[in-house]
Amino acid sequence: MKTRSTEEIIRHALQKELSVLSRAKDKARQTSEDYINAPIRICEISKETLEELDKQAPCFKKLEALKKRMKYLNKLTKKNHESIFDNELRTRQEHDALDFHLNYTYRE
Numbered sequence: 001m002k003t004r005s006t007e008e009i010i011r012h013a014l015q016k017e018l019s020v021l022s023r024a025k026d027k028a029r030q031t032s033e034d035y036i037n038a039p040i041r042i043c044e045i046s047k048e049t050l051e052e053l054d055k056q057a058p059c060f061k062k063l064e065a066l067k068k069r070m071k072y073l074n075k076l077t078k079k080n081h082e083s084i085f086d087n088e089l090r091t092r093q094e095h096d097a098l099d100f101h102l103n104y105t106y107r108e
Contacts, residue, residue: 021091021094034072035081
């Protein structure tokens, strides 16, 4: 049975952490994009909701989904814009720093 070296274990742990940071970075980027586009999306969702309500038989699942999205966007617009963009910048910097460390420390 082959045992892994300490270096391999550390590299594997750092790669897992990089994966977590990558997801956090993507989520923060998406939140920033949502914040920027929130006013437009709120108008679009309002229009979609009215169109759905005007139908003879509105789909309640669609209305619930629109309501949930509208609630998210309204909550997002009330947040401090600096904290949203700072979070995106911080997560990107953390991800990039770890990626740089992994690429230059554990080159094969």
